[in-house]
Amino acid sequence: MVELEVLTADDWPRWRELRLAALAAAPYAFGARLADWQGDGDREERWRARLSISGSCNLLAALDGTPAGMVSGIPGPRNGVVELISLWVSKAAWGQGVGDHLVHAVEQWAVQERAEVLQLAVAAGQRARDRAVPAPWL
Ligand SMILES: CC(C)(COP(=O)(O)OP(=O)(O)OC[C@H]1O[C@@H](n2cnc3c(N)ncnc32)[C@H](O)[C@@H]1OP(=O)(O)O)[C@@H](O)C(=O)NCCC(=O)NCCS
Numbered sequence: 001m002v003e004l005e006v007l008t009a010d011d012w013p014r015w016r017e018l019r020l021a022a023l024a025a026a027p028y029a030f031g032a033r034l035a036d037w038q039g040d041g042d043r044e045e046r047w048r049a050r051l052s053i054s055g056s057c058n059l060l061a062a063l064d065g066t067p068a069g070m071v072s073g074i075p076g077p078r079n080g081v082v083e084l085i086s087l088w089v090s091k092a093a094w095g096q097g098v099g100d101h102l103v104h105a106v107e108q109w110a111v112q113e114r115a116e117v118l119q120l121a122v123a124a125g126q127r128a129r130d131r132a133v134p135a136p137w138l
Contacts, residue, residue: 005061009052018088020034030123055113069102083120084119
């Protein structure tokens with residue numbers, strides 16, 4: 001069963017744990033680099049600030065009680081636009097609908113925010129070969 005939780009800044013340790021795992025496991029997927037959030041970059045106030053972006057929504061997903069994924073919705077570059085960022089599901093949980101739940105939750109949040117456009121930025125080079133369950137034609 002997939003359960004979603006909306007995080008506050010006080011939840012930063014759990015966000016940090018998953019985010020560092022995401023940056024380590026899928027560096028090809030994100031603009032940020034693992035090194036940006038390690039060492040001097042790995043500070044409580046920084047994690048709190050990340051979860052305190054005005055008008056944002058930050059979600060953790062658990063699959064059968066185990067933390068399994070994350071996503072954020074943040075205000076976009078202009079009125080009426082919001083962005084989906086930081087989407088990640090741990091490899092052990094791929095292909096079980098966690099990603100779908102996270103994306104749908106951000107869609108619902110976008111509707112509540114009265115957004116007209118939900119943007120998703122995808123890194124160049126992202127390909128279907130990374131999918132959990134290989135398509136029969138691959
Ligand atoms: C992409 C990702 C979030 C998918 O998570 P997931 O929990 O495995 O996704 P789901 O099980 O909910 O699958 C949702 C749908 O996406 C499809 N899908 C999943 N990964 C895919 C991929 N890499 N390429 C193409 N389709 C994919 C699934 O087949 C499914 O399609 P369906 O509903 O038609 O059956 C996960 O693989 C991941 O975290 N990857 C590394 C980080 C990343 O790429 N983040 C996105 C940055 S834009």
